[in-house]
Amino acid sequence: MKDTIVGFPPIVNNKSKVLVLGSMPGIRSLELNQYYGHSQNHFWKIISKITSSDVVNSYEARVKILQKNRIALWDVIHSCHRSKTSSDSMIRNAIMNDFEAFFKDYPNIKKVFCNGKTALMLFKNHFSHIKLPVEYLPSTSPAFAKPQDWKLKQWRVLLA
Structure with a gap:
């Protein structure tokens, strides 16, 4: 039997300029009620390095770093079925978040960055009518086995 998973609300405010999208939180994130x-x-x-911020362990402090740097964070999927795994390949019956309403509420967001190929594919397949630039960034997941320094170089475009 598959469990229904519901994602988190967005981290966003009226000053947000870019949106980083994941697919759906993994098991540990859901347990902690925290993105990533x-x-x-x-x-x-990576966020700490590209924003020149101290590495902090407090989730509240991490959220403040995003907000200070005008970075919004959300997932493409609102809810789905997924076996007791964090793997995107096991996502079934996905219901997407309401991006039409989101972008109306936050018109200062001018660019979307997708954290990984699943987020990119889902966003492009379901929201190609939304006329904002969309860019792929390599997944920050440990399952995507590239060195952190390599990922960091790719992610620097977020604040360019």
């Missing part, structure tokens, strides 16, 4: 909660995920370390 798995300790091996490179997301927060």
Whole structure:
């Protein structure tokens, strides 16, 4: 039997200029109720480096770093069925988030960055009518076995 998973609300404010999209939170993130909660995920370390911020462990402080740097964070999928795994390949019956309403509410967002190929594919397949630039960034997941330094070089475009 598959479990229904519901994602998190967006981290966003009226000053946000870019949106980073994942696919759906993994098991550890859901347990912690935090985006990118798995300790091996490179997301927060990369964000710290590209924003020249101290590495912080407090989730609230991490969120403030995003907001200070005008970075919004959300997932393409609102809810789905997924066996007890974090693998995107096991996602079934996905219901997408409402991006039409989101971009109306946050018109200052001018560019979308997709964290990984699944997020990119889902966003492009379901929201190609949204006329914002969309760019792929390599997944920060530990399952995407590239060195963190290599990922960091690719992610620097986020604040360019």
